[in-house]
Amino acid sequence: MRWIHCLAVGALSVALAACTTSPTGRSQLTLMSDDQLDQMGAQAFSQYQQERPIVGGAPDRLAQCVTREIVAALPPRLQQENWQVRVFEDDSANAFALPGGYVGVNTGLLEITENQDQLAAVIGHEIGHVLAQHANERASTQSATNLGLSVLSSAAGLEGAGGQQVMAALGMGAQYGILLPFSRRHESEADTIGLRLMADAGFDPRASVALWQNMANAGGGQPPEWMSTHPSHGSRISGLESDMNEALQRYRQAGRAPNCGQP
Template sequence: MPGLLDLSSPRALRRLLPLAALAASVTLSACASSPLGRSQLTLYSDQELEKMGEASFSKYQQELPVVEGRQDAYVSCVADAVTAKVPASYGISGWQVKVFEDESANAFALPGGYIGVNTGLLEVAENQDQLATVIGHEIAHVLARHANERVSTQSLTSAGLSLTQALAGLEGTGGDQLMGLLGMGAEYGVLKPFSRSHESEADLLGLDLMAEAGFDPRASIKLWANMNAAGGAQPPVWMSTHPSDEQRMAALNERLETALPTYQQARAAGEKPNCDRLR
């Protein structure tokens, strides 16, 4: 059929071999499950992800000024209390915590045990419980292996589009335009929804984690209200990598039914973090 790739030609086979290798690795890789029971595709080893995390953290430190002193002590106090509740089975012997001079209200945690908090977040998170909400959320991404799932999905999606282009013979200007549309469909139909499921999962797992550390999970609702006020206009949910703040608050409010008793038990057992807010 005109326009299709001739699979009998050496050139076609050379183009398809890398894709076949990736397909074989997907077939051989074990499907994992997230802590909440959702099926996951993980093509990379923990060691590979830890190296990625180390490299990313090093790059971040090179690009932004690291803040020390009272802000660092405050963030470290909250982060240490939360990370103390990470089960040893995850194999993270210690967590590096850094505060970065950046006005965006953001934070992150990376595979291998790295936590970064921007100074802008300290303007939105009004107390230790709200800060613990964000830090618990970011740590939950690591514990649920969302980074592995994310890069695995991106690799597989990219390979699938390449295979479509090879099999259909989509070359030239017209082919590039069609592949661009297919790529957009993959982004909004697969990658972004995947990311939204990660965010929702991290919200719930992070809430449990902060409650176990003795931070009040009810503060999570106010934190996301603050984020909503600071965030301005938001894109439609289907175009966003995050659920809307309203969706997050509704899900967190429902989760309080179990998180609040966990918090009360932790406080009764002596988990009473007291981190200096600075002001």
């Protein structure tokens, strides 16, 4: 069909125009500018600070120190950003990093991490998302997928109740076949990048495996991996262990010994 050929040519043209490469060598579709992402990161960080209490004292000093050490191991362009770090009063074991140089750590995460190295594994992972432009890629993939489904619907004449059912099925196929696998790939890639970053900063990369064992022991059911945006704990541990030899070499070569304290 001619419309399928046109759609394929159009999609290929967009992909070629916005094709970049991640730190691990993977090809990416990135349609948004750095300025757009930085603005979105600043807005999200500002909103997060308005919604949750900010914690100071020892937790803040620990998060600031670990982030500072990891940032020192980043490429020069990201070292130049004025990274802002906040600890939030939140029981969920979570952290995040946003484009533009923003890091948030929840107090719930500090209760699970046993030492500075385990916290470095999380912060390195989150900064890895920024380094690999995952926010850009996810937004771009979502936009391209929605555009493709819209064009497909129009070109195929999928109208009425029957057409809506077909489009709903196609949408679910895109969710489980494209968007969620991309998210799981991003998480695994951020694990790899974060492992390198923490090792380059002088944090023991073996702590990353212990961290995810702690996460698994903390409880909480996980959906089937194919329905989740994150790999299972077992998959993450296996991936980290497969990258450990390289990480340990980086750790030994770092010549640094951060002293940020304990959670």
